[in-house]
Each structure stands twice: as C-alpha cells, then as structure tokens.
Amino acid sequence: MKVTAAVATGKGNPLAIKELDLQEPGPGEVQVRMVASGICHTDAVVRNEVYPTPMPVVLGHEGAGVVEKVGPGVTTVESGDHVLLSFYTCGTCDSCAMGHPAYCTQFFGLNFSGRRADGTTAFSDDGEQVGSHIFGQSSFSSVSNVVERSVVKIPPTVPLKLLAPLGCSVQTGAGAVLNVLDAEAGSSLVVFGAGAVGMSALLAARVANCSTIIAVDIVDSRLDLAGELGATHVINSRMENAAARIKETTGRGVDYAVDTTGNREIFRSMLDSLGSRGHAALVGLAAPGTEAAIDIGSTILTGAKISMVIEGDVVPHTFIPRLISLYQDGRFPFDKFIKAYPFTDINTAFEDSENGTTIKPVVVF
Numbered sequence: 001m002k003v004t005a006a007v008a009t010g011k012g013n014p015l016a017i018k019e020l021d022l023q024e025p026g027p028g029e030v031q032v033r034m035v036a037s038g039i040c041h042t043d044a045v046v047r048n049e050v051y052p053t054p055m056p057v058v059l060g061h062e063g064a065g066v067v068e069k070v071g072p073g074v075t076t077v078e079s080g081d082h083v084l085l086s087f088y089t090c091g092t093c094d095s096c097a098m099g100h101p102a103y104c105t106q107f108f109g110l111n112f113s114g115r116r117a118d119g120t121t122a123f124s125d126d127g128e129q130v131g132s133h134i135f136g137q138s139s140f141s142s143v144s145n146v147v148e149r150s151v152v153k154i155p156p157t158v159p160l161k162l163l164a165p166l167g168c169s170v171q172t173g174a175g176a177v178l179n180v181l182d183a184e185a186g187s188s189l190v191v192f193g194a195g196a197v198g199m200s201a202l203l204a205a206r207v208a209n210c211s212t213i214i215a216v217d218i219v220d221s222r223l224d225l226a227g228e229l230g231a232t233h234v235i236n237s238r239m240e241n242a243a244a245r246i247k248e249t250t251g252r253g254v255d256y257a258v259d260t261t262g263n264r265e266i267f268r269s270m271l272d273s274l275g276s277r278g279h280a281a282l283v284g285l286a287a288p289g290t291e292a293a294i295d296i297g298s299t300i301l302t303g304a305k306i307s308m309v310i311e312g313d314v315v316p317h318t319f320i321p322r323l324i325s326l327y328q329d330g331r332f333p334f335d336k337f338i339k340a341y342p343f344t345d346i347n348t349a350f351e352d353s354e355n356g357t358t359i360k361p362v363v364v365f
C-alpha cells in the first residue's frame with residue numbers, strides 16, 4: 001500500500017515528506033494507522049547520525065494509532081484496537097525474561113538498525129529500500145508495520161493524540177523516578193534538564209510525594225513551567241552554580257537526582273549535588289565514547305549510587321496503563337507540556353523542540 005512518511009536522508013537534513021510503498025504486515029507484525037506521534041530528542045540524535053543507523057530511514061518512536069490489520073501469529077490485538085507504541089525487545093534474553101526489557105541484550109540493534117531482526121525493511125521508494133522498524137514502529141508514517149511486542153493496547157476512551165509521548169519520553173522520566181530511584185515520600189529530588197523527560201520525572205516526583213523538588217535548566221520559560229508543575233525550587237545553571245545552590249537549599253544535598261541532559265559537566269554537577277547515600281540516575285543520551293570524570297577517592301565515602309537508565313526500566317504493558325490512570329486522576333498532568341502540529345509541519349516541530357520553544361511536539365496525522 002502507499003503511505004505518506006517523513007524520511008531522514010542524512011545528517012542535519014530536514015525530513016523529506018514522501019509517498020512510500022509499505023509491505024503487508026509480516027509474521028508477528030501489526031499494521032497500525034497512526035493518529036499521532038511524539039517527537040523525541042532521540043529522533044534528532046538518530047537524524048544527526050550520532051548512531052550508525054543507515055539512511056534513508058523513517059524515524060519516529062512514540063506512535064499512537066488504530067490497528068488496521070494483523071500479520072500471521074499476532075494474538076494480543078485485532079483490527080480496530082487503539083494502541084500506543086513503545087520500544088522493541090527480543091523477549092527471550094535474560095533481561096527480557098526477568099522483567100527488565102529496557103535492558104534487552106539486543107536493544108540497540110533492534111531499536112536503531114532501521115531493519116527487522118532478519119535485516120529486511122518494510123518501506124521502499126521506487127523499489128529502493130527505506131529503513132523501517134525504528135523502535136519496532138517507525139511512527140513518522142501514516143501507516144506502519146509494528147512488531148507485536150511494541151504494541152500496548154489501551155482503552156478507546158482516552159485521546160490517542162494526547163497519549164502518544166507516553167511510549168518513550170514520558171515513561172522514561174517517570175520510570176526513572178518511580179522504578180529506578182524508587183523515590184520515598186518526604187525526600188528531596190533534583191532534575192537536570194526540564195525537557196519532556198525531565199518534566200515527566202518532575203511529575204513523577206510529585207506522585208511519589210517528594211517534598212523538595214528542584215528543576216535545573218538554562219531556559220527560563222521551561223523553569224517557569226517546572227514551577228507551575230510542582231517544582232519547589234528552580235535554578236538557571238547559566239546564572240549560578242547548581243550543585244552549590246542545591247547543597248545550600250537542602251542543607252545536605254539531595255536524596256535523588258536525575259540527569260536528562262547527557263552533558264558530562266552536568267553529570268558531574270548531578271553527583272556533586274547528592275547528599276550522603278544519595279542515588280543518581282543518568283537518563284540523557286551522550287554519543288558513544290563520551291567519558292565523565294568522577295572523584296572516586298572522595299565519592300566512595302558518600303555511599304552514592306549511580307544508575308544508568310534506559311526507558312525508565314519499565315515494562316510498557318503495565319507502566320503505560322498506570323500513567324494513564326494517574327493522568328485521569330489529575331495526578332500526572334503531562335498534557336501541560338505537549339504541543340500538536342500537523343504531520344506536514346514535522347520539521348517546524350523539530351526546530352521548535354531544538355530551540356526550546358516547545359517541550360514535547362506531537363505530530364498529528
């Protein structure tokens with residue numbers, strides 16, 4: 001069938017809106033008509049060739065849509081079901097078997113190769129292969145073939161175009177706080193980077209009843225929104241030393257910290273802001289090969305813990321419904337940082353995310 005997709009063609013190029021051919025869904029695949037897709041910073045990372053994903057490729061990994069048809073062997077959804085799309089895992093390695101699919105040993109290849117596990121693609125342009133299956137879904141396409149394990153069925157009563165970002169950035173920030181840090185009520189927590197992942201971490205800190213919630217960023221409008229969403233303190237790290245200010249505010253340093261910037265100086269600043277036996281989580285992505293210095297001679301005395309976090313260590317099939325019910329109860333208002341764009345304005349949406357105007361762009365088909 002013919003579909004309309006946004007195709008990444010090379011480093012820094014705007015995405016090209018093209019008509020492509022899409023194959024019939026293969027074994028274990030679900031054909032989904034997209035209603036909306038979030039744009040995540042990770043899409044820009046892949047478009048900018050930080051990872052070796054072959055071009056051309058259809059990006060997008062926060063899809064939301066309706067099942068059009070299913071391929072052979074699919075048992076968990078059927079035509080007409082409303083679905084959110086999340087990451088792609090093998091389902092058989094030790095991590096998948098033990099309930100930690102985000103640490104699937106095949107994660108990088110499955111999510112970033114732009115190919116099915118057997119090396120084929122679902123899209124073509126005049127007979128030429130175009131990469132598909134980014135995060136098992138390549139959701140910047142009007143219709144896409146999605147691996148069944150990436151598909152989470154949701155009730156038809158909740159608006160799909162609002163929910164799209166739950167499948168990656170929102171579950172990542174929220175999962176970092178609720179699963180990995182497992183923040184305790186009454187504790188203190190700092191989030192470095194008040195983007196979509198950071199704001200989700202901040203909302204989760206409220207759900208966990210943290211009493212001191214600090215947001216650090218370099219964009220004042222984002223810090224203003226962080227304050228409205230429940231940050232008790234905000235710090236512009238361009239204007240002051242964040243770690244020093246956090247120590248001064250809390251007296252002893254924070255119990256928990258999340259870095260969503262992937263910046264090595266901020267990573268260090270995150271460690272410097274921890275109190276005794278504090279727990280820090282790195283969530284922001286840095287290019288492979290990036291190293292950050294830690295004073296192991298002094299840090300050992302603090303008993304600090306550092307976790308490296310992928311996708312909030314969530315199981316999407318249980319965590320996404322939990323976030324939806326928190327949203328419906330008014331306890332997780334992630335709609336406050338979403339802005340919708342028509343699909344054809346996808347490049348404007350990328351630019352608005354990069355220049356800080358929009359926190360979470362969602363393209364609507």
Ligand code: NAD
Nearest residue numbers: 041042172193194195196197217218283284285309310311
């Ligand atoms: P974003 O661009 O919306 O947010 C990043 C925020 O960090 C922005 O508000 C920016 O102003 C702020 N920032 C940048 N440099 C800073 C600095 N030096 N000091 C303070 N603040 C600074 O991006 P996002 O969508 O929220 O994603 C955040 C990161 O998480 C990205 O690197 C993304 O690729 C990554 N990510 C990781 C996972 C994972 O599984 N680990 C999943 C999704 C996204």
